[in-house]
Amino acid sequence: MSLRKAYLLIFLVLIVDQISKIYIKTNFILGEEVEVFNWFKIHFIENEGMAWGTQIPGTYGKLFLTLFRLVAVGGIGYWLWDSVEKKHSSNYLVVAIALILAGAFGNIIDSVFYGVIFDDSSSQLATLFSKEPYGTYFHGKVVDMFYFPIWQGNLPEWLPVWGGRNFTFFNAIFNVADVAISTGVGILIAFNKKAFHHKEA
Incomplete structure (x- = not known):
């Protein structure tokens, strides 16, 4: 896969990501x-930190996480460029890196x-380009909305630790x-051998 196609994939993911977030922010x-x-269900929440609604504690936790993400995106971006430039990397690897880069960058936009x-x-309902914003640069909240409570109910009493408790699968938003x-x-996990297999020159 060419670098141009990888960038196009990243751009498309970012567009869908940001349109969906802006729609949720301004309509929910x-x-x-x-x-x-x-x-x-579409369920609007905001979180301060990491992927899948998890958070990082502390006064400077949010700033640290955002700065870490920026550094990580730079590293992933270089990995993508290097993988394409070598011309021996598989399409599995290039697509995987492009998706990871797009996702990381998408959440960085929220945070910054x-x-x-x-x-x-x-x-x-939130207003886009408001004159009274809720925060500052690098302290924005990440917008989440997709919720798949595929099964909800009480677990059997005989299960260790969680027995008898109410449980939701899948609970992440x-x-x-x-x-x-x-x-x-x-x-990268499922197609590990193909992703890291170098094509013959």
Whole structure:
């Protein structure tokens, strides 16, 4: 795969990711939910940190995470460029790196800019390019919306640790960027030999 095609893939993922997030921010109040199917819901949440709604604690945790992401994206970007330039890397590897890069960059946009272009979503629909933004640069919140509670119920009493507790599978709420990252990592794991197989010159 050429670098141009890899960039096109990254661009398409970013466009879908940002359009979906902006739509949710400007059409949903924080915590609002719409049921598409009983196993699929659009549920608007925001998180301070890592992928799939997890968070990093501490006063400077958010800033540290955002700066770390920027450094990581630079490294992943170089990995993509180097893999394509060598001309021996498989398409599996190039696609995987491009997806991971797109996903990481998508969530970075939220973290860096959303705090200064949106107002608060907790009790109102957010306004894009608001005159009263909710945060500052590098302290924006990542928008998540896809929720797949495929099964909900009480676990059998005989199960150790979790027995008798209410359980939801799948409980994470995520976004397009998270899907891109997970898909890229999944390709590297599932197609490991093909991804890291060097083509003959």
